[in-house]
Amino acid sequence: MELYCFGESGNAYKCALALTLTGTPWKPRFVDFFNGETRTEAFREVNEMGEVPVLVDGQNVLTQSGAILLHIVSKTWQLTGNTPFARNEVLRWILWDNHKLSTQIGTVRFLMNFVPADKRPEGVVPFLQGRLKAAYGVLNAHLAQRDWMVGDSVTIADLSCCGYLYYPEPFGFDRKDWPHIDAWLDRIAALPGWKHPYELMPGNPSDRA
Amino acid sequence: MELYCFGESGNAYKCALALTLTGTPWKPRFVDFFNGETRTEAFREVNEMGEVPVLVDGQNVLTQSGAILLHIVSKTWQLTGNTPFARNEVLRWILWDNHKLSTQIGTVRFLMNFVPADKRPEGVVPFLQGRLKAAYGVLNAHLAQRDWMVGDSVTIADLSCCGYLYYPEPFGFDRKDWPHIDAWLDRIAALPGWKHPYELMPGNPSDRA
Numbered sequence: 248m249e250l251y252c253f254g255e256s257g258n259a260y261k262c263a264l265a266l267t268l269t270g271t272p273w274k275p276r277f278v279d280f281f282n283g284e285t286r287t288e289a290f291r292e293v294n295e296m297g298e299v300p301v302l303v304d305g306q307n308v309l310t311q312s313g314a315i316l317l318h319i320v321s322k323t324w325q326l327t328g329n330t331p332f333a334r335n336e337v338l339r340w341i342l343w344d345n346h347k348l349s350t351q352i353g354t355v356r357f358l359m360n361f362v363p364a365d366k367r368p369e370g371v372v373p374f375l376q377g378r379l380k381a382a383y384g385v386l387n388a389h390l391a392q393r394d395w396m397v398g399d400s401v402t403i404a405d406l407s408c409c410g411y412l413y414y415p416e417p418f419g420f421d422r423k424d425w426p427h428i429d430a431w432l433d434r435i436a437a438l439p440g441w442k443h444p445y446e447l448m449p450g451n452p453s454d455r456a
Numbered sequence: 457m458e459l460y461c462f463g464e465s466g467n468a469y470k471c472a473l474a475l476t477l478t479g480t481p482w483k484p485r486f487v488d489f490f491n492g493e494t495r496t497e498a499f500r501e502v503n504e505m506g507e508v509p510v511l512v513d514g515q516n517v518l519t520q521s522g523a524i525l526l527h528i529v530s531k532t533w534q535l536t537g538n539t540p541f542a543r544n545e546v547l548r549w550i551l552w553d554n555h556k557l558s559t560q561i562g563t564v565r566f567l568m569n570f571v572p573a574d575k576r577p578e579g580v581v582p583f584l585q586g587r588l589k590a591a592y593g594v595l596n597a598h599l600a601q602r603d604w605m606v607g608d609s610v611t612i613a614d615l616s617c618c619g620y621l622y623y624p625e626p627f628g629f630d631r632k633d634w635p636h637i638d639a640w641l642d643r644i645a646a647l648p649g650w651k652h653p654y655e656l657m658p659g660n661p662s663d664r665a
Contacts, residue, residue, distance in 0.1 A: 295594060295597065295598060296552055296556075296594055297590075297594065307541070307544070309544055309548065310548050311547070311548040311551040311552055311555070312551075313547070313548075313551040314544055314547040314548040314551055317547065318544070332516070335516070335518055335523055335527070338520070338522070338523040338526065339518065339519050339520040339522075339523040341551075342520040342521075342522040342523055342550075342551070342554055343505055343520055345551055345554040345555045346520070346554045346555070346558075346559050347505075347559075349555075350555050350556070350559055354587075368579050368582070368583045369578055369579040370577050370578040370579030370580055370583075371579055371580055371583045371584075373577070374577045374579075374580045375580075378563075381506075385504060385505055385506065388504065389504060
């Protein structure tokens with residue numbers, strides 16, 4: 248399988264990590280986001296949404312990290328939770344992540360780190376950080392009572408929710424403020440084969456330094 | 457089935473509409489969002505995410521509109537698309553909606569209509585409207601070539617993406633600017649049994665006037 252990705256994309260990282268942890272052979276196809284590749288006609292032919300990740304698996308071309316994660320489960324029968332009602336629980340946490348967590352982090356992190364200070368729109372970062380604080384609270388409370396998001400082992404719900412939380416660039420999230428999230432990120436990072444986003448995918452901020 | 461909802465929630469509307477269009481018997485359970493019900497301990501017992509919709513179907517308690525829509529498909533075998541690869545396509549458009557469309561509209565509409573002018577954070581509305589313009593562009597371009605989001609009939613992907621687009625309160629979206637979205641919203645509204653959110657669910661802004 249081939250994954251269109253770049254190191255800074257937390258959404259691509261979710262998929263790269265799922266492929267790696269399931270032992271699925273894959274190779275990255277670097278997308279030069281910071282030089283505008285996702286806005287080109289050629290890329291829009293691949294994904295009309297103009298985003299990474301895109302997973303090419305033979306005739307199947309999938310986009311949206313959540314759909315790709317579900318595809319990896321269906322191919323590998325791993326990261327499933329394997330408990331009653333796990334499927335519904337996994338689905339709702341992936342949707343929650345897309346709705347409340349990763350979207351907002353992606354925007355805040357981009358504005359704080361990849362946009363020149365004089366081009367940052369006033370007021371947006373603190374507003375979104377306020378909303379994210381509520382989301383971190385929900386996640387931390389959920390993890391207070393369990394080791395994994397769903398059931399008693401790692402699932403794609405964990406990989407979706409953690410996608411942006413290992414990045415070093417500041418976006419207003421300090422692991423020490425959220426002890427249950429902190430411990431859970433350590434648990435994920437201790438899984439055999441785990442790698443940091445900048446080790447797993449090509450491209451990182453130092454390329455542009 | 458019982459759906460925790462209130463009229464102003466576009467995410468609840470997606471589910472109410474899917475239940476109605478599939479002929480599934482359901483009743484609404486009004487949630488008094490504007491008086492803080494979703495922030496109460498009692499409601500957090502129902503949904504730790506503190507959000508509507510919640511669907512109660514016997515022993516199953518589901519949250520997140522996308523997971524509820526998929527549950528309605530699995531129960532009714534309707535709104536499926538029923539074409540090769542439809543499932544993946546439906547999934548990715550529901551995820552895209554959660555990621556790029558409904559989240560941002562929900563925030564903008566809330567700030568513009570349900571928050572006093574002097575409490576609106578500076579700069580957030582125009583920034584999110586800029587991002588939404590890109591999302592409307594993706595949706596409009598997709599619909600230029602087809603009547604429905606996936607395949608040749610209405611699916612839960614349509615119901616997810618249209619969830620906020622029938623509301624009368626201004627949020628910077630004018631159907632006339634997006635002719636293919638406009639025609640598609642007319643097609644959905646022409647489906648037998650279709651109802652406007654304020655007809656389908658209890659609670660609307662006039663209750664608080």
